[in-house]
Amino acid sequence: MTQGAPASLQPEPVIALRGLRNQFGTHVVHENLDLDVRRGEILGVVGGSGTGKSVLLRSIVGLQRPAAGTITVLGTDVLSASDEERKALEARWGVMFQDGALFSSLTVRENVEVPLRAVPGLDPAVRVALADLKVAMAGLLPLAGDKYPSELSGGMRKRAGLARALALDPEIVFLDEPTAGLDPIGASAFDALILNLSRSMGLTVFLVTHDLDTLHAVCDRVAVLAEKKVLVTGTMREMLDVDHPWVREYFHGPRARAALGAASNGQD
Amino acid sequence: MFGATALHAALALVPLDRDVQVDLLAAERIDTAGAWALSLLRRRLEQAGRGMTVTGAGETTLAFLRTVDAAIPDGDQPARPRRRLVDGLEHLGRGAAGGVGFLLDLTGYLGLFLARLARSVLHPRGFRLTSLVHHCQEVGLKAVPIVAVMAFLIGVVLAFQGAAQLRQFGAEIFVVDLIAISILRELGILLTAIIVAGRTASAYTAAIGSMKMREELDAMRTLGLDPADVLFVPRILALLLMLPILGLVANVAGLLGGALMAWLELGISPAMFQTRLVEGTGMGHVLVGMIKAPVFALIIGVVGCHAGMQVERDTESLGRMTSNAVVTAIFAVILTDAVFSIFFAQVGL
Numbered sequence: 030m031t032q033g034a035p036a037s038l039q040p041e042p043v044i045a046l047r048g049l050r051n052q053f054g055t056h057v058v059h060e061n062l063d064l065d066v067r068r069g070e071i072l073g074v075v076g077g078s079g080t081g082k083s084v085l086l087r088s089i090v091g092l093q094r095p096a097a098g099t100i101t102v103l104g105t106d107v108l109s110a111s112d113e114e115r116k117a118l119e120a121r122w123g124v125m126f127q128d129g130a131l132f133s134s135l136t137v138r139e140n141v142e143v144p145l146r147a148v149p150g151l152d153p154a155v156r157v158a159l160a161d162l163k164v165a166m167a168g169l170l171p172l173a174g175d176k177y178p179s180e181l182s183g184g185m186r187k188r189a190g191l192a193r194a195l196a197l198d199p200e201i202v203f204l205d206e207p208t209a210g211l212d213p214i215g216a217s218a219f220d221a222l223i224l225n226l227s228r229s230m231g232l233t234v235f236l237v238t239h240d241l242d243t244l245h246a247v248c249d250r251v252a253v254l255a256e257k258k259v260l261v262t263g264t265m266r267e268m269l270d271v272d273h274p275w276v277r278e279y280f281h282g283p284r285a286r287a288a289l290g291a292a293s294n295g296q297d
Numbered sequence: 298m299f300g301a302t303a304l305h306a307a308l309a310l311v312p313l314d315r316d317v318q319v320d321l322l323a324a325e326r327i328d329t330a331g332a333w334a335l336s337l338l339r340r341r342l343e344q345a346g347r348g349m350t351v352t353g354a355g356e357t358t359l360a361f362l363r364t365v366d367a368a369i370p371d372g373d374q375p376a377r378p379r380r381r382l383v384d385g386l387e388h389l390g391r392g393a394a395g396g397v398g399f400l401l402d403l404t405g406y407l408g409l410f411l412a413r414l415a416r417s418v419l420h421p422r423g424f425r426l427t428s429l430v431h432h433c434q435e436v437g438l439k440a441v442p443i444v445a446v447m448a449f450l451i452g453v454v455l456a457f458q459g460a461a462q463l464r465q466f467g468a469e470i471f472v473v474d475l476i477a478i479s480i481l482r483e484l485g486i487l488l489t490a491i492i493v494a495g496r497t498a499s500a501y502t503a504a505i506g507s508m509k510m511r512e513e514l515d516a517m518r519t520l521g522l523d524p525a526d527v528l529f530v531p532r533i534l535a536l537l538l539m540l541p542i543l544g545l546v547a548n549v550a551g552l553l554g555g556a557l558m559a560w561l562e563l564g565i566s567p568a569m570f571q572t573r574l575v576e577g578t579g580m581g582h583v584l585v586g587m588i589k590a591p592v593f594a595l596i597i598g599v600v601g602c603h604a605g606m607q608v609e610r611d612t613e614s615l616g617r618m619t620s621n622a623v624v625t626a627i628f629a630v631i632l633t634d635a636v637f638s639i640f641f642a643q644v645g646l
Contacts, residue, residue, distance in 0.1 A: 133611050150303075198330075230361060
């Protein structure tokens with residue numbers, strides 16, 4: 030766990046996107062998109078509907094092949110990596126999909142065990158204990174481990190999805206709309222969970238969200254997707270000074286002001 | 298994590314009669330499995346009245362150890378209950394009761410359909426004609442090719458097999474009676490019903506089930522629409538209208554296939570086939586076959602719609618209920634056919 034590197038000594042970015050271009054038929058979603066994610070930070074990606082936030086996440090983890098550009102994650106070129114390199118890389122990141130994307134025929138514990146099964150020489154009893162541990166670290170009660178995804182609420186499914194994403198102690202986690210569909214109490218509890226886990230496990234977090242409270246509460250930096258590229262990146266405070274119609278609307282709208290007020294009250 | 302099992306085993310050998318100091322200075326990074334093994338060791342030592350100190354670890358590592366330690370479930374996991382004979386009996390009983398409940402449920406759906414149909418007849422304004430025509434096309438018209446080809450091939454097979462046997466007795470001409478009776482009485486409508494059960498019962502279950510999953514049925518109810526009116530009546534009625542027609546198509550195609558094979562294999566000309574068919578086979582056989590069609594249609598439709606309504610919020614139940622619907626519908630169709638056979642034999646038709 031390397032943290033607290035001096036700001037002047039900029040470390041190699043863990044995720045580097047250069048000249049990315051995604052298109053579906055003639056519809057271009059990303060054009061000449063550049064983005065760096067630094068080690069240990071929580072980066073929030075925001076953008077209007079249809080600006081390709083999820084497409085961006087999917088192309089980084091290799092679910093969507095871009096038309097052009099390079100994607101480097103932890104020093105590996107994702108697009109030209111061999112099967113072994115990809116496998117090694119996949120063990121170093123975890124992905125949490127919007128609704129958890131749990132395997133519906135497995136219990137929560139078995140879901141978390143799935144990535145652990147790939148670890149050679151791991152004793153089954155230890156595997157079960159580690160899976161239970163991850164379930165607990167994601168903030169679920171021990172009883173939840175025996176339940177099937179269909180028996181869980183939306184918030185619990187997200188937590189179980191996070192537990193599965195964290196099963197192999199990844200260096201990077203990708204979270205797709207982690208607080209969408211949660212009530213405010215559940216959403217702030219999830220924010221706290223993300224913040225706590227990322228700090229204590231030294232995680233780099235790539236977080237796609239619409240939730241202004243999440244941006245205030247957990248994100249070190251924010252990247253704004255607009256006009257088919259990453260328009261601007263910076264801290265929340267820097268976002269307030271950006272002079273672009275959509276960014277102004279987003280960070281100065283009534284909801285943004287309420288979230289900002291809540292965040293500064295929380296800090297006092 | 299790769300050495301988690303080994304580390305856990307090694308730490309299990311640590312003697313518990315003195316305090317332990319763990320030096321993490323040489324550890325570059327500690328993962329969850331390592332932290333978990335250390336936490337378990339600390340617990341064992343504390344139970345033995347000893348302590349464990351960690352040195353050489355940075356603040357982040359210590360925080361991580363605390364996070365993991367806090368997450369370890371307290372105490373022993375509750376033991377899983379063992380299965381006993383009584384549980385097996387209970388399981389059997391529940392299965393039997395479930396079967397009876399299922400039959401009652403199906404009867405209820407049949408009654409619901411008939412009641413809604415009667416209401417539609419009395420108040421035809423609310424009837425969904427467009428939906429009915431759409432389902433007639435899906436269930437009937439689009440099934441014609443597969444049903445016709447299937448029946449044609451069955452006719453071919455019957456003629457071929459019958460010819461081989463009957464030729465031994467010099468009774469080739471009776472192959473016409475063989476084909477006509479078996480196709481018109483039994484095979485035409487039975488095999489059509491089986492194909493339709495596979496095609497349509499599954500389609501009904503999947504359509505209604507996915508609508509239920511996406512809360513479309515709840516939306517209908519809040520808008521004052523009755524799912525039985527909107528979904529069941531047009532679907533089951535379409536089957537009721539189309540299955541007899543498909544059965545007729547199958548009869549014709551089967552006879553054609555049989556006639557063709559009889560001509561090629563036995564030299565029975567189409568004209569002779571026709572004469573023998575009209576002379577030797579009474580209309581009774583056709584009626585016995587066709588009278589079963591509406592019953593099969595009701596079974597398939599009710600089973601399909603009922604299974605669709607049993608789908609829950611998870612995708613797995615959709616797949617399970619779809620295959621259940623097909624199996625149940627086909628089984629019920631064959632069972633009913635057997636009951637019909639016994640009945641007709643008893644009344645002498």
